[in-house]
Amino acid sequence: HEAIRDALLAVFRSGGLQTTKPQAGSYLFPEFPPLTVDGASFVRLLRHQAGVTVTPGTEFGPGLNQSIRLNFSQNQTAAVAAAQRIVRMVEIYRA
Secondary structure (H helix, E strand, C coil): CCCHHHHHHHHHHHHHEEECCCCCEEEECEEECCECHHHHHHHHHHHHCCCCCEEEEEHHHHHHHCCEEEECCCCCEEEEEEEEHHHHHHHHCCC
């Protein structure tokens, strides 16, 4: 899991998304810059346009409205590709 986590952190950080390294578990909460759509809409767009299923950060706390929760307990190649698609979507919808 460490290799997958570190690869995803590198993708998100290189795309300008703040992401804290988790202490444990296989979840990341990348934070987004202001977008032209709200968080719930962005989650739907990720699913339909980028083929990435994530959970809105708001389900885990009111201070997470500009983030998503991403599980990375999968194949590293698939996880990195999904993270790259997320970064591209952020660029498309950046305010």
